Amino acid sequence: MRILQVNKYLYPRDGVTTVVAQTLRLLAERGHHAMAFGQADERNFTAGVTAAYVPPIDLEKTRVSAGRRVAALARILRGTAVVPAFERFIRAAKPDLVHLHNIYHHLSPRIIPSLTRRGIPIVMTLHDYKLFCPAYRMLRPGRDGERPCSSCLAHGPFDAVRFRCVKGSALASLVCWLEALAHRRYWSAIRLFIAPSEFMAARAVEAGIPRRRIRIVRNAAPAAAPPSTPPRKAHPRTLLFLGRLHSEKGARTLIDAWALAGLRDAALVIAGEGPERAALEARARERGVPARFAGFLDGADKTRALAEAAALVLPSRWYENCPMAALEAFAQGTAVIASRMGGVPEIVKEGVDGLLVPPGDAGALARAISALCADHGLAERLGRAAARAAARDFSEERYARDLEAVYRDALRQ
Numbered sequence: 001m002r003i004l005q006v007n008k009y010l011y012p013r014d015g016v017t018t019v020v021a022q023t024l025r026l027l028a029e030r031g032h033h034a035m036a037f038g039q040a041d042e043r044n045f046t047a048g049v050t051a052a053y054v055p056p057i058d059l060e061k062t063r064v065s066a067g068r069r070v071a072a073l074a075r076i077l078r079g080t081a082v083v084p085a086f087e088r089f090i091r092a093a094k095p096d097l098v099h100l101h102n103i104y105h106h107l108s109p110r111i112i113p114s115l116t117r118r119g120i121p122i123v124m125t126l127h128d129y130k131l132f133c134p135a136y137r138m139l140r141p142g143r144d145g146e147r148p149c150s151s152c153l154a155h156g157p158f159d160a161v162r163f164r165c166v167k168g169s170a171l172a173s174l175v176c177w178l179e180a181l182a183h184r185r186y187w188s189a190i191r192l193f194i195a196p197s198e199f200m201a202a203r204a205v206e207a208g209i210p211r212r213r214i215r216i217v218r219n220a221a222p223a224a225a226p227p228s229t230p231p232r233k234a235h236p237r238t239l240l241f242l243g244r245l246h247s248e249k250g251a252r253t254l255i256d257a258w259a260l261a262g263l264r265d266a267a268l269v270i271a272g273e274g275p276e277r278a279a280l281e282a283r284a285r286e287r288g289v290p291a292r293f294a295g296f297l298d299g300a301d302k303t304r305a306l307a308e309a310a311a312l313v314l315p316s317r318w319y320e321n322c323p324m325a326a327l328e329a330f331a332q333g334t335a336v337i338a339s340r341m342g343g344v345p346e347i348v349k350e351g352v353d354g355l356l357v358p359p360g361d362a363g364a365l366a367r368a369i370s371a372l373c374a375d376h377g378l379a380e381r382l383g384r385a386a387a388r389a390a391a392r393d394f395s396e397e398r399y400a401r402d403l404e405a406v407y408r409d410a411l412r413q
Contacts, residue, residue: 001407002033004095008106010036010051011043012298014244015324016102016127019219021045023099026220026400035093037086039106052089054082057106082108090114097407100124100190104136104179112186121410125194125217127321131183132207133157134176135165137248137318146247148319148341148359153206157181191410194403196322197343203319215406218346220399221327221390237266237373239337240309242297242325245274250315250339250359252276252283257315257365259287266373271297271305306332310379311372314338317359322347326354330390335382337368347394353386 007020020036024046027034036046040053090098098115100122115122130136133152140149140163151159157180159165166172193209194217195201201214243249251270258268270280271294284291297305306312312329314320319342326336326347336354338344348354355372357364372379 001411002035002094002096003027003407004035004037004090004093004098005101006037006098006103006107006111007101008038008103009041010038010046010053011041012045015219017045018324018328019125019127020101022220022222022396022399023403024049026396026403030400030404035095037089050093052085052093054085054107083110083114086111087114090118090120095120097121097123097410099407102127102130104130104183109179109183109186112189116189121413122190123192123194123406123410124190125196126200126204127196129200129203129319131180131187132203133165134160134173134180138203139248139318140165141168146317148317150206153203157184191413192406194406197346199319199343199346200321215402215409217399217402217406218394219322219324219327220396221331221394223331223396237376238309239266239268239311239313239369239373240305240329240334241268241270241272241313241315242302242306242328243272243314243323245270245272245276245280247276248316248318249274250317251280253317253360253362253365254313254315255280255284255287255289255291256362257369258289258291260362260366261370261373263370263373267292269294269305269309271295271302302328303332306334309334310376311335311337311354311382313365313369314344315357315359315365316341316344318342320344327390327394330386330394333383333387335372335379335386337365337372347389349385349389353382353389355382 005020005024009017011017024034024036034049036049036051038053039056041056098120112122128136129138134157138149139146157177161170161173161177164170164173166176193204193214195204195214196217196219198216201216204214205211241251241254245251268289268291270291273296281293306329312325312334314323314326314336316339321343326338329336336348338348338354338356339359340356341359345356348356350356355368357368
């Protein structure tokens with residue numbers, strides 16, 4: 001099959017881009033013609049892949065000019081610059097099927113009519129909650145910080161404007177609401193939605209997507225050492241945080257938990273980048289936590305950090321879907337300590353291959369961290385089970401087969 005993957009970013013950045021890169025590789029290995037469309041960037045992992053790009057647009061700067069904001073809005077709602085480039089590419093590439101990932105903000109839902117006019121089947125992976133929640137995280141701001149929220153599922157996406165859920169700004173929330181309406185206009189054109197977790201599938205049904213159009217395809221752990229021989233932990237009292245430094249990822253809770261645990265002869269490594277980094281570094285100094293901020297890790301550096309750690313800590317305060325960080329840890333025979341919410345309990349089994357704690361509970365997280373650091377045998381037992389789960393339940397072979405089945409189903413429809 002000639003299969004086009006569409007995502008706004010095509011360079012190593014987060015769990016979504018990890019999945020896209022992995023999908024391109026696996027499809028090519030299985031004899032398909034894998035293609036890609038997204039933003040241009042010198043870091044793109046599409047060397048050797050048939051691909052086309054649109055100029056990048058940066059919406060993450062703290063100060064973005066009014067002209068750039070207008071251009072971004074036109075790009076989102078009207079598809080300016082994106083649709084002409086996309087149509088040129090699909091005329092030349094002639095895909096049999098198009099697999100959409102995250103096309104929000106930097107691309108446009110207006111590429112969907114370009115496909116339906118040509119009768120090209122579309123599937124879409126629900127990596128986050130953007131189609132149901134304009135702020136994508138299902139969190140509502142409040143006096144005591146953000147808290148989980150399902151208001152948009154119950155009452156519609158305009159609640160994101162009422163509560164200023166996007167950056168605390170009424171204008172930004174209004175723009176994202178308009179974008180949500182634009183995406184909803186084209187729901188019916190997508191033949192099948194891929195949900196990486198049962199939790200995500202249930203939210204999609206609540207939002208109005210028929211269950212018959214949803215397929216569960218869990219993300220895959222990267223291929224690693226055989227599960228019978230997980231790597232020996234070089235630093236058995238090192239715990240690793242791996243993820244974006246955004247408030248919903250819970251790194252602040254982790255720092256507070258480490259301070260409560262009062263651990264000595266143990267190390268905390270916080271790997272990632274994001275707008276919260278400076279505040280987190282200040283928080284660590286304030287609480288006397290000697291955390292090492294390692295920046296963004298990828299490739300061999302990320303694999304080594306995961307393999308050497310006693311556990312990965314995933315203290316998220318939002319509904320994680322099927323987090324790649326947990327699967328990458330499992331592949332290296334590394335246990336996971338995580339928040340019990342969203343799709344995480346579908347991956348991490350309490351007392352089997354990891355430990356689960358209530359989200360935002362620094363005390364409970366401190367107790368879990370202390371228990372694992374005090375008992376190296378526990379960490380090794382959980383890690384061995386994690387490696388077995390990676391090979392048994394989250395293999396790349398299983399992911400590729402499930403994905404091909406979805407593609408065949410979409411083509412038949």
